[in-house]
Amino acid sequence: MKKGNVDLSLLSGVLEEYAGIKGSLITILQHTQEIYGYLPVEAIKLISEKTSIPTSEIMGVGTFYTQFRFEPVGKYLIMLCQGTACHVNSSQLILQTIKDELGIDDGETTEDGLFSLECVACLGCCSLSPVMMINGDTYGSLTPTKAIEIINRLREEAAQ
16 A cells, blocks of 8 residues: 555554553654654554554654654764764754754755755764764764765765
8 A cells, every 4th residue: 555655555464463452652662763764744654554553643743752753864873962072072063064064954855855964962972072973873083074974975985
C-alpha cells in the first residue's frame, strides 16, 4: 500500500510485531523513523489504525521527544554540538558559518535536499570541541574554514 510517496508496506513487519503490545508506541515510532528517516503523516495514520491509538496521542508522543522528526532530512544530517565545552570553544561561530554557507537555520534542510542542520545539546565528544556529527561521522576541533571544507567535500561526493 502506497500513499503519496510513502510505501506503507514497509511498516507491516513493525506493526505485526508491536501493534498488540501495550506501551510499544515509542518503539513503533523509532522503527518508523528508521525506515523513512522521519515520521510521515501517512505512517502516523496507519499506526493509529493498527494500534487503536488516536493520532493526537501519537503526535503528542512524537512532539514530546526530540528524537522524532516530522519532515524528511537531507542526505547529510549535520548535528552540531552546543554543549558547554563546544560553546566555550566557539560553536556559535561554527553554527553561523554553517548557516551562512548553506543558507539554512537550525532545524531546516537545504532546498536541494542535501543538508539538514540540527543543533544538539551534547554529542559526548567534549575533548574534540567544537564538534559536529554528519551521518554518524564525527568531525572535531572545528574551525569555520574546516567546517566549510567538510561541507564542500560532501557536496563533491554527492555530485559524483
